[in-house]
Amino acid sequence: MIEACSKWGPRVSAWFDGEASELEAREIRTHLRDCGGCRAAVNEWGAQRDLFAEIQPAPVSEVALARMTRRFESGLASEVHGMSTALRLWTAAAAVLLLALAGSFVTDRVFLPGEAMAATPRDIDQAVQEILERPLATVPAE
Numbered sequence: 205m206i207e208a209c210s211k212w213g214p215r216v217s218a219w220f221d222g223e224a225s226e227l228e229a230r231e232i233r234t235h236l237r238d239c240g241g242c243r244a245a246v247n248e249w250g251a252q253r254d255l256f257a258e259i260q261p262a263p264v265s266e267v268a269l270a271r272m273t274r275r276f277e278s279g280l281a282s283e284v285h286g287m288s289t290a291l292r293l294w295t296a297a298a299a300v301l302l303l304a305l306a307g308s309f310v311t312d313r314v315f316l317p318g319e320a321m322a323a324t325p326r327d328i329d330q331a332v333q334e335i336l337e338r339p340l341a342t343v344p345a346e
Contacts, residue, residue: 209241216242220249 212235218224219232236243264272323331 209239212239212242213245216246217249220246 212232215224215228216232216236219229224232236246
């Protein structure tokens with residue numbers, strides 16, 4: 205790569221990038237007439253810029269941009285619709301489960317009355333005692 209002279213290199217680079225004031229630009233153009241190294245550097249930078257311009261993608265046309273926007277919005281709408289459908293299904297499933305649990309609760313209270321309590325050791329001892337105090341059943345002879 206060709207180097208610009210050390211004093212003028214940063215200023216020439218700024219001028220090439222369009223960052224120099226009009227006064228600086230005039231001084232740099234005067235310097236470029238006299239300095240072959242800086243002139244060669246500017247020519248090389250220009251060739252590189254042209255190469256980069258060739259590999260840059262073409263700007264997206266308004267038609268292509270509108271088509272991509274429609275496809276994106278359509279896909280987003282489809283996804284939202286799918287999520288909405290899934291949410292409705294999960295809500296229905298939760299309602300069915302809640303109704304089943306409520307029905308089970310009502311069935312236990314209405315059709316199976318009585319208390320369901322865990323037996324304490326005292327209750328168990330009392331039940332065993334009642335069983336032991338019952339008279340033995342006699343088996344009829346055949």
